[in-house]
Amino acid sequence: MTTVNQQSGIGASARFSLRPTLLVPVLAVAFAAAVGLMLIAMIGVSVPNAVSAFVDGTIGSPYSLAASINCSAVFALVGFGFVLANRANLTNVGGEGQIAVGGIAATAVALYGHVSGLPLGLSFMLPTLAAVIAGALWGGLAAVLKVKSGTNEVISTLLLSFIGVWLLYWSVQSTALLRKPMTSSATLPESLEIPDETKLPLLTGDYSFPVHLGLPLTLVLAVVVWLILSRTILGVRLRAVGLNPVAANRAGISYAKTVMFALLSAGALGGLAGALMLLGEQYTLKDGFSSGYGFDGLVAGLLSRGSIPGVIAASLLFGFMRSGGINMEMVAAVPTALVVVIQGLIVITLAGATLFIEKWERR
Amino acid sequence: MSGAATVPAEAAEPLLALSQVTKRFGSFTALSDVSLDLRPGEVHCILGENGAGKSTLCNLIFGVHQPDGGAMRYRGAPFSPSGPAAALAQGIAMVHQHFSLVGDMSVVDNVLLGRQRGILDRRQCARELEKLAADYGLPLDPFAKVEDLSVGERQRVEIVKCLIRDPQLFVLDEPTAVLLPDEITALLDVCRRVASSGRAVVLVTHKLAEIKKVADRVTVLRAGRVVATSSEPAKDIDALVRAMIQGNVDALDTSAASILGLDTVKHVAHEPAAKSRVEALQIDGLTVKDHQGVTRLDNFTLTVDRGEIVGVAGVEGNGQSELTAVLSGMMAPTEGRIYLGSSDLTGRSPKEITAAGVGIVPEDRHATGCVLAMSLAENIYLNRLDEFTRFGFLRRTALEREASALMQRFDVRARGPASSFLSLSGGNQQKAVLAREITLPNLSCLVAAQPTRGLDVGAVAAVYNHIRAACTRGIAVLLVSSELDELLTVADRIVVLYRGRIMGSCAADPARREAIGAMMAGHAQ
Numbered sequence: 001m002t003t004v005n006q007q008s009g010i011g012a013s014a015r016f017s018l019r020p021t022l023l024v025p026v027l028a029v030a031f032a033a034a035v036g037l038m039l040i041a042m043i044g045v046s047v048p049n050a051v052s053a054f055v056d057g058t059i060g061s062p063y064s065l066a067a068s069i070n071c072s073a074v075f076a077l078v079g080f081g082f083v084l085a086n087r088a089n090l091t092n093v094g095g096e097g098q099i100a101v102g103g104i105a106a107t108a109v110a111l112y113g114h115v116s117g118l119p120l121g122l123s124f125m126l127p128t129l130a131a132v133i134a135g136a137l138w139g140g141l142a143a144v145l146k147v148k149s150g151t152n153e154v155i156s157t158l159l160l161s162f163i164g165v166w167l168l169y170w171s172v173q174s175t176a177l178l179r180k181p182m183t184s185s186a187t188l189p190e191s192l193e194i195p196d197e198t199k200l201p202l203l204t205g206d207y208s209f210p211v212h213l214g215l216p217l218t219l220v221l222a223v224v225v226w227l228i229l230s231r232t233i234l235g236v237r238l239r240a241v242g243l244n245p246v247a248a249n250r251a252g253i254s255y256a257k258t259v260m261f262a263l264l265s266a267g268a269l270g271g272l273a274g275a276l277m278l279l280g281e282q283y284t285l286k287d288g289f290s291s292g293y294g295f296d297g298l299v300a301g302l303l304s305r306g307s308i309p310g311v312i313a314a315s316l317l318f319g320f321m322r323s324g325g326i327n328m329e330m331v332a333a334v335p336t337a338l339v340v341v342i343q344g345l346i347v348i349t350l351a352g353a354t355l356f357i358e359k360w361e362r363r
Numbered sequence: 364m365s366g367a368a369t370v371p372a373e374a375a376e377p378l379l380a381l382s383q384v385t386k387r388f389g390s391f392t393a394l395s396d397v398s399l400d401l402r403p404g405e406v407h408c409i410l411g412e413n414g415a416g417k418s419t420l421c422n423l424i425f426g427v428h429q430p431d432g433g434a435m436r437y438r439g440a441p442f443s444p445s446g447p448a449a450a451l452a453q454g455i456a457m458v459h460q461h462f463s464l465v466g467d468m469s470v471v472d473n474v475l476l477g478r479q480r481g482i483l484d485r486r487q488c489a490r491e492l493e494k495l496a497a498d499y500g501l502p503l504d505p506f507a508k509v510e511d512l513s514v515g516e517r518q519r520v521e522i523v524k525c526l527i528r529d530p531q532l533f534v535l536d537e538p539t540a541v542l543l544p545d546e547i548t549a550l551l552d553v554c555r556r557v558a559s560s561g562r563a564v565v566l567v568t569h570k571l572a573e574i575k576k577v578a579d580r581v582t583v584l585r586a587g588r589v590v591a592t593s594s595e596p597a598k599d600i601d602a603l604v605r606a607m608i609q610g611n612v613d614a615l616d617t618s619a620a621s622i623l624g625l626d627t628v629k630h631v632a633h634e635p636a637a638k639s640r641v642e643a644l645q646i647d648g649l650t651v652k653d654h655q656g657v658t659r660l661d662n663f664t665l666t667v668d669r670g671e672i673v674g675v676a677g678v679e680g681n682g683q684s685e686l687t688a689v690l691s692g693m694m695a696p697t698e699g700r701i702y703l704g705s706s707d708l709t710g711r712s713p714k715e716i717t718a719a720g721v722g723i724v725p726e727d728r729h730a731t732g733c734v735l736a737m738s739l740a741e742n743i744y745l746n747r748l749d750e751f752t753r754f755g756f757l758r759r760t761a762l763e764r765e766a767s768a769l770m771q772r773f774d775v776r777a778r779g780p781a782s783s784f785l786s787l788s789g790g791n792q793q794k795a796v797l798a799r800e801i802t803l804p805n806l807s808c809l810v811a812a813q814p815t816r817g818l819d820v821g822a823v824a825a826v827y828n829h830i831r832a833a834c835t836r837g838i839a840v841l842l843v844s845s846e847l848d849e850l851l852t853v854a855d856r857i858v859v860l861y862r863g864r865i866m867g868s869c870a871a872d873p874a875r876r877e878a879i880g881a882m883m884a885g886h887a888q
Contacts, residue, residue, distance in 0.1 A: 147850065233752045236741060244734040250691060251745035252714030 014233055028353035029317065029346055036342035040334055046240075050332040053314065057327020058320040062209035064327065069211050070281055071293075072319025073218040074099075077273040078297025079092055079311035080225045081139075081266030083304060085153075088262040089242035090146075094157030095270045096294025098138045098162025100273025104171055107191050107285040109196035110278075128275040135271015136264045138164060143263035147256040153263065169287050178285055190286035200280040201357035214276035217290040221269070226308040238262060270294065296322070303350050305358075312348075321346070375875035378403050378563045379424065379442070379532055381454075384433035386419055386587075393419040395587045396433070401532060401563040406554050408574050408770050409567045411584035412819035413789060417567045418460065420584070421536045424565070425457040426450040438531075455652065456525035457534040462517055466510035470503055475830075488527075495526055499556050500549070516676060522553060534565040539573060543678055544880045551577040571600055583607050608820050642704075643669045643839030644721075644808045649699035651685045651863075659685040661863040663699070665809070667839040672830065674676070674854030674871060675843040676881055682863035683843045684726060687812040690841070692716040692724040693731070703808055717746050722800030724793075726812035726843070732796045733784055735840055740766035740780035741747055743795050746803075773798035774825055790822030797826060801833050809833055812843040829851055847879060861885045 004155060025172040040050045059065050077094035085092040109115060110127040118126070138160055145151035171177040180192040200212040238304050240248040241258040249255055277293065296318050304310030325339035377400035386394040389797040394416045401407050411417045422428045423435070426444030433440040437453060444450040447457075464473050473639050474492065483595050489505035496502050501519045507516060518538060525533060535554070539547045550697045554577055557830075569572065574581055575595050583606045585691050591606035593599040644667040651660040660682040667673045673685045677683060688694035690701065694711040703719055711719070725731040733742045740763045744751065751762040766780035775794045784792060794815065801809060811830060815823045832851065844850050850857050851873050858868040859882035866882040869875050 183495075227756075231757060232755045233748055233757050234755065236737075236748060236757055238740045239737060240734050240741075240745065243736045244730075246693070246731050247734050247745070250693060250723065250731050252712075252717055254714075 018199055024353045024357055025313075025350055028349040032342065032346040035345055036338075039338060039341065043335075043338065045332055045334050050334050051330035052337050053328045053334075054219045054324040055329065058324040060327075064323055066211040067281075068320045068323040069215055070276070070319075072213045072315045074273045074276055075292050075297040075300045075315035076218050076311055077221065077269045077276070078294055079301035079304060079315055080221060080308065081269035082298055082301025083306055083308065083311055084225055084229065084238070084269070085139075085262040085266040086240040086306060087235070087242050088258055089245075090259065090266075091154050092139065092142075092157050092263060092266040092270075093154055093298055093318075094139060094142060094164075094267070094294070095158070095273070096290050096292070097161030097318030098135040098267045099271025099274035099277065099290040099294045100161075100164035100168040101134040101138045103278045103285055104178070104277045105134035105271070106131040106278045107194065110194040111178070111192055116195040116197040118197075118258065121145045121201075123195075124200055124279055126195075126271065127198055127279055128200075129271050130276075131271045131275035133266045133271070135274060136268035137301050139263040139265075139267020139270065140260065143260045143265075144248055146263070147259055147260045157263075165290060168285070168289055172285055172287055188286070190284050193280065193284045197280060199283060200276065212276070212280035214280050217272075217276075221272075222308050222312060229308070234261065261326050270297075273297065290337045299347055303347070303354060305354060317346070318343070373553070376439070377401060377436075379440060380436045381423075382434055382436075384423060384435065386416075386423060386428060387431050393587050394430075397584070397587070397589055398433075399582055399589065401565060403531070403561050403563050404558055405579040406558045406564045406566055406577050408578040408581045409565060409584060410569065410571075410574060410581055410603060412569060412607060413817050414586075414819070415584040415607075416587040417584055419538055419587075421457060421534050421565070421567060424450070424532070424534060425455060435790070441757050449845055451528065451530075454529070454531035455534065456528055456530035456532070458518070458521045458525055458536065458538055460536045460538075462521055464509045464517060464520060467508060467704060469506050469508055470512075470523075471505045473509055473520055474505075474527055478528075491527055492523060495523055499526065499551060499553050499709060503525075511644060514680065515542055515549075516552070518542065518546075522550075523788070524607070526557070530562065532563045534567075536567045537569070539568065539570065542885055544876075545884065547573070549578075554723060558611060562797070571604065574603075575600060594855065642666050644841060645702040646690075647700045647702070649686070649701065650697045651682075651689060651694065652697045653685075659848045659863050660689070660696075663860075663863070663865060664848050665841075665865070669833055669837045671840050671856070672834050672840040672842055672854045674850035674857040675841065676847055676850050676857050676861055676879060677845065677860035679845045681860045683812065683845070685863070686860070687723070687726060687810060687843060689723065690716075690721070690810050691731075714746075717803065720803060720805040720807040722803050722806050722809045724797055724800050724809070724811040724814050726816070728793060728796050735783075735785045737784060738781050739770070739777050739784050739787065739795060742784045743775075743780075743799050745799065769798045770795075773829065790818045790825075793818055794822065794825060795828075797829055801829055806833070806838055808839045808841070810841045810843070813844070813845065814842070815844075815849060847876065847883070851876065851879075859883055 001245050037047050037051070041047050041255060057064050078099070081095065082092055106127040108132040113126060113130070114125045115126045117123070138308065139157070141151050141155040142288050144151050145156045162242070172179050172191055175182060177189040180187065181187055200214060203211045203213070204213065229238070237248070237253050240251070240253050241255055245255055277289070282289065297315070300311055300314035300318055303314045321343055325343070328334040329336050331341055380400040382398050383396045384394060385392065385396060386396070397416070397420065398488055409417050409420060419428065420585065423430050426446045426449050431445065442453070443451065465476065468880055471488050475483055475485070475488055492503060492505045501523055501763070503516065503519055503523060512520070514538060538550060542550060551573060552632060554564050554566055558579070566573070566577065567799060578596045580594045581592065581596040581603055582589055583603050585607060593603060596603065646663060646665045648661040649660055650658065652658050663675065663682070663686065675683060675686065685694065689696045692711050692715065695710050702708065703721060706719060708716055708721070729735060734745065741748070743766045744762060748757070751758045763780040770777065770780060773794050775787070775791050775798060777791060781801065784795070787795065809830070812827050814830070818826065830840055830842065842850065842854055851871050854871040856868065857871050857879060859866040861883065862885070866885065866887060869879065
């Protein structure tokens with residue numbers, strides 16, 4: 001029985017009445033949170049203060065709740081892209097760069113594309129579209145390298161990320177590009193604020209609860225990506241190429257086209273995430289614009305184990321963690337470094353839990 | 364079991380005794396209550412079809428797996444090896460089905476691997492090798508590179524690697540699958556000699572001819588259970604086969620029976636196609652050089668008519684893989700052209716070749732024939748999934764309905780079209796691949812490489828029947844196989860590949876077996 005190790009236990013988990021798939025991640029997060037609180041106590045910060053600051057920062061006010069949700073939407077988009085490319089066995093770690101070029105494109109079109117007078121919402125749709133195209137090109141570049149010369153997409157997307165982030169830095173440093181006109185030596189290296197018409201509409205129209213159009217858009221895309229992966233021929237092709245590119249090629253499924261589709265879509269979703277950040281929240285492009293959102297989204301995609309609801313759950317967790325963490329830092333004086341440590345702890349325990357679930361299912 | 368004899372009471376003390384050993388993998392029971400003893404000085408054959416549990420049994424003895432139930436005793440003491448190293452230390456050696464040699468190292472270095480630490484004494488080892496070579500008739504150049512050796516010589520290295528440890532128990536898991544007829548005889552000879560030096564030899568096989576030649580005792584496994592034993596295998600052969608395949612030997616397909624070694628090999632002609640002597644596949648001067656510039660296929664020229672089965676014989680690794688890769692569009696030839704009827708297929712993509720009406724049953728179905736983790740329905744229509752879409756959505760219901768119909772026609776047994784391809788047995792996987800390729804709408808040529816490898820008797824017969832039926836429909840069939848008996852039974856005409864060249868060709872006449880064997884070994888006619 002030399003082939004036994006190939007027989008993974010597909011469907012084996014169905015036999016267990018207590019499915020650990022849900023329970024284990026919850027326990028993992030609880031464990032990481034407990035360790036985090038211990039660390040906070042150890043550096044002499046009052047634990048109740050830290051917890052209340054965290055809660056305030058996440059759901060304490062309509063504003064913080066909205067900020068958490070907007071942040072989650074960005075993570076989710078990058079995560080969907082990761083899952084989609086991963087179906088073809090491609091690891092897209094380029095979310096950060098795709099967000100950056102998306103942000104650049106959206107800013108450029110919003111500020112200098114003469115779009116603010118356009119009717120029917122075109123004034124914010126066109127910058128969004130530009131961001132999507134820029135992100136897709138950024139992902140597509142990695143796809144071309146992969147198809148033409150076999151460059152590992154992990155390396156190319158990662159390096160393209162650095163290029164994207166530094167392009168953004170350059171574009172806000174130079175007045176010939178996107179930097180706002182220098183009126184004094186104190187003028188910050190950032191773009192002008194985009195015109196109001198190009199900002200994404202808020203769902204409530206009220207700045208005290210600034211959830212923008214990105215949330216419904218992300219939910220629609222969740223359904224679309226889920227449909228593509230589970231119901232369409234594209235999804236089958238992605239799987240076939242991912243699982244056995246040789247057999248897929250023999251059966252007439254084009255490797256090049258499938259890889260192009262996977263990385264273009266992942267890039268487009270990353271670019272869209274950049275558009276949401278710029279047109280929905282930040283309104284000016286500045287250095288540090290992407291600030292690790294692409295990598296957090298990547299982790300959300302990784303932890304989801306290929307499931308779209310999993311991406312949503314992980315994105316919500318990270319979105320709330322991020323806004324709660326910022327508030328903990330500002331209000332309870334918990335050092336930023338510690339917030340990052342706690343986030344890292346959650347990722348590691350969740351990843352460990354994922355491993356545990358996979359072992360459990362294989363038994 | 365009429366012919367199965369009981370073990371004589373005065374038998375020698377067993378070297379290794381298994382009592383009621385059970386091994387499970389998940390919910391699958393690979394071995395169930397297997398009791399067996401191995402005595403010094405005997406060649407003990409384990410006979411069984413694929414999936415009967417033969418390899419699992421070997422792996423338990425060699426410590427690769429640990430039993431879930433039952434006990435093993437070795438030299439009178441309880442025996443539970445924690446791994447191969449433990450088994451080796453106690454004097455148990457095993458030659459695996461697949462070689463475990465390092466290609467760009469010398470024979471001596473391969474033999475020394477894992478044996479010596481610190482400073483290697485190559486000369487001492489070479490001396491030992493030469494002594495073994497003389498004792499057992501295993502000639503080897505100790506300083507030759509393994510990758511320059513033939514398959515038969517490589518196996519000798521594997522055997523010597525075991526013997527140099529002076530094992531008490533010597534296990535060989537299907538060692539003859541890759542060998543030439545002559546080499547098989549030599550190997551069986553070595554088994555005999557090892558046994559007569561007072562060691563126990565376990566030989567796993569599914570070929571009856573080998574059992575007749577060498578076995579002292581036989582244990583037959585079926586579905587993980589011992590279903591028959593015999594200490595006079597030559598006499599009991601029919602009963603053993605019946606036990607192995609659980610069926611009536613007489614009802615067996617003639618060609619399948621001859622592959623099994625049950626019968627003398629007979630050529631079974633397919634019904635002639637209505638339209639004969641029309642050239643379908645034309646291969647003209649095909650030459651393939653690999654990326655290192657080594658010629659793998661050398662000026663291969665062959666024509667296959669409609670309704671004809673042409674066999675390509677040869678020991679594996681003589682250009683067969685390159686031939687099928689080029690014909691299926693997975694590899695571009697260095698020179699030469701391929702025509703199907705009047706259209707030039709040279710250098711076309713796999714998709715275009717499928718569209719032109721060439722069905723390909725690849726030699727390695729797991730690597731190129733299927734996507735294991737996808738469903739049976741998806742696999743059985745992998746090259747025609749586009750026909751089951753509406754606005755880009757896959758029409759799963761229609762796909763599974765059509766797949767069910769094909770499953771029925773080709774007797775593919777599975778829980779349903781949606782079940783994972785991984786859950787199918789090798790035979791059913793192969794039938795599914797064959798179904799996919801043979802039902803191409805405009806099929807005019809079928810290239811089947813090693814189509815019965817790893818299949819049990821029933822599945823082998825089914826594969827032959829489908830190939831013959833296709834041929835009767837007027838399909839040109841190119842059958843590439845390293846099993847000469849298979850070609851002699853099924854093909855009309857045989858060409859022999861040796862080092863990428865056609866050594867010769869002749870009608871598939873069992874009487875010419877030896878001549879073909881000589882060509883396979885590189886002797887021109």
